Amino acid sequence: MLKGGLNVNVSGLAELYFESKNTSVEIWADSISLQPFTQDQWSSHQDQSIEKKKLSFPFGSAINKNILTNTAYQNWFTSRFTVTTFENEMKWYTNEPVPGQENYKDADALLQFAKQHSIAVRGHTVLWEDPNYIQGWVASLSPRDLAIAVDKRINSIMSKYKGQLIAWDVVNENLHSSFFESKLGQSASASFYNRAQRIDAATTLFLNEYNTIEDNRDDLSKPDNYLRKLREIRGFPGNNNLTLGIGLQGHFSNPPNLPYIRASIDILASASLPIWITELDVANNFGEQAQAEYLEQILRELHAHPKVSGIVLWSALAPGGCYRMCLTDDNFNNLATGNVVDKLRQEWGSNSSEGTTDTNGFFEASLFHGDYKVKISHPTMTSPFLAQSFKVVSTDHRSEQTTLLLKV
Known part of the structure; x- marks a missing residue:
C-alpha cells in the first residue's frame, strides 16, 4: 500500500501517474481515496497527537565554542533547552587537523558546560562521508593506512566520551556520499557501527541524513533508501543487536x-527505532516572517508525530551569525524564529515557573509528568541556589498531572 500526501495549489481535474524504476513490478491502483484538508483540519490532528506527548520531550539547539565566553548567550540558552549538539567541535577535521595531533579542548569545555546545566548532548559526528569535509591528509592515505586512521578515530573519540552522551552520529550523510566506502569497500560504513558498538554499546548509534523529510525530489535519501541502508548496517556480521537510531537533519530550503x-516518518517508523530530528532549520531566503511561519509549521508537525523522540535546532550563534537560521540577534533579543520557539515551549509545557514557599516552608505546584529541575534560593544561602533534579511519574494512568508538595 502506498501512503503519502500532496500539496496542491490549484483546483480542477487531475490525473495521478504512478511509475516504478523496477520494470518487473506491476502497479495496480485500487480503491484510491483522496481527502482534502484545510489548514485548521490538519492542525487539529496535530493537537490531538500533542496531548499524548510527555513534558520530558527533548527539545534543544546546537551550540559552538562561542557560548563558553558569552554569559548572555549561556543564560538565554540554558533557560530554554534540554539537549544540544556541538556544531563542529566533535568533527574529525576539528579534532585532528594534522595527523597525530588530536585536540578535544573545545569539545571538553562544551561538554562540561552542558553537564553543569543538566543539558544532554548528542555526539556529532564520528565520521562524515562527504569528501568536501575530509582533511587533506586523510584523503591522501592509501586504503590500508586509511583503515588504520579510521579505526584510530573511532576508538579515540568514542572511548573518550563513552557513557557521557545520549547518542552518536556514527556516520553522517552516507546516502549522499560514500568517501570511506569508495576507499575501503561497500561494507565499510556497516563495519564502523560494529566498531562503535564494541566501544560504547549503551549509547544509541545514529545514521544522520538530510532531505529524507525535507525534499521529496531527492531520490538518494528517500525513506525507502534510508531503510535499505539500515538493513545493510544490521546485516553486517555481528550487527544484529545494534542499538540504532534514525537521525533526520531537517534542513528545509523550500x-x-x-x-x-x-508520510516519511510513518514509513521510517516501521523500523521500530527512535527517530530524532537532529539539525532542524529553515533557509533565511524567505524573509523573517515567512521563515518563522515555516519553522512553526514544521515544529508542530514533528512534535505531534508520536514516533519523533526529540528535536534539535541547527541555530548555533557565532559572531558572524548562524548557519542559516538564528533565533536571536547579537544582543539576544528574540527574532521571529526565537518567538516561535518560546511560544511552542510554553504550549508544550517546558517553560519554567517561580514561586515562594509559605511561612512553614511549603510550596505546592501541579506539574505535568516529565523531568524537572528545581532551584531553591534564600538570602541566607552562601551559594546562589541549591538545585535538585527529579521526575514526575503517574500513579494513575488517567491523569497527566501530579501535585507536587515541596518542603524547604
Missing part, C-alpha cells in the same frame, strides 16, 4: 510539505 513529512 516551503515545508507537511503531508510528505508525516
Whole structure:
C-alpha cells in the first residue's frame, strides 16, 4: 500500500501517474481515496497527537565554542533547552587537523558546560562521508593506512566520551556520499557501527541524513533508501543487536510539505527505532516572517508525530551569525524564529515557573509528568541556589498531572 500526501495549489481535474524504476513490478491502483484538508483540519490532528506527548520531550539547539565566553548567550540558552549538539567541535577535521595531533579542548569545555546545566548532548559526528569535509591528509592515505586512521578515530573519540552522551552520529550523510566506502569497500560504513558498538554499546548509534523529510525530489535519501541502508548496517556480521537510531537533519530550503513529512516518518517508523530530528532549520531566503511561519509549521508537525523522540535546532550563534537560521540577534533579543520557539515551549509545557514557599516552608505546584529541575534560593544561602533534579511519574494512568508538595 502506498501512503503519502500532496500539496496542491490549484483546483480542477487531475490525473495521478504512478511509475516504478523496477520494470518487473506491476502497479495496480485500487480503491484510491483522496481527502482534502484545510489548514485548521490538519492542525487539529496535530493537537490531538500533542496531548499524548510527555513534558520530558527533548527539545534543544546546537551550540559552538562561542557560548563558553558569552554569559548572555549561556543564560538565554540554558533557560530554554534540554539537549544540544556541538556544531563542529566533535568533527574529525576539528579534532585532528594534522595527523597525530588530536585536540578535544573545545569539545571538553562544551561538554562540561552542558553537564553543569543538566543539558544532554548528542555526539556529532564520528565520521562524515562527504569528501568536501575530509582533511587533506586523510584523503591522501592509501586504503590500508586509511583503515588504520579510521579505526584510530573511532576508538579515540568514542572511548573518550563513552557513557557521557545520549547518542552518536556514527556516520553522517552516507546516502549522499560514500568517501570511506569508495576507499575501503561497500561494507565499510556497516563495519564502523560494529566498531562503535564494541566501544560504547549503551549509547544509541545514529545514521544522520538530510532531505529524507525535507525534499521529496531527492531520490538518494528517500525513506525507502534510508531503510535499505539500515538493513545493510544490521546485516553486517555481528550487527544484529545494534542499538540504532534514525537521525533526520531537517534542513528545509523550500516551503515545508507537511503531508510528505508525516508520510516519511510513518514509513521510517516501521523500523521500530527512535527517530530524532537532529539539525532542524529553515533557509533565511524567505524573509523573517515567512521563515518563522515555516519553522512553526514544521515544529508542530514533528512534535505531534508520536514516533519523533526529540528535536534539535541547527541555530548555533557565532559572531558572524548562524548557519542559516538564528533565533536571536547579537544582543539576544528574540527574532521571529526565537518567538516561535518560546511560544511552542510554553504550549508544550517546558517553560519554567517561580514561586515562594509559605511561612512553614511549603510550596505546592501541579506539574505535568516529565523531568524537572528545581532551584531553591534564600538570602541566607552562601551559594546562589541549591538545585535538585527529579521526575514526575503517574500513579494513575488517567491523569497527566501530579501535585507536587515541596518542603524547604
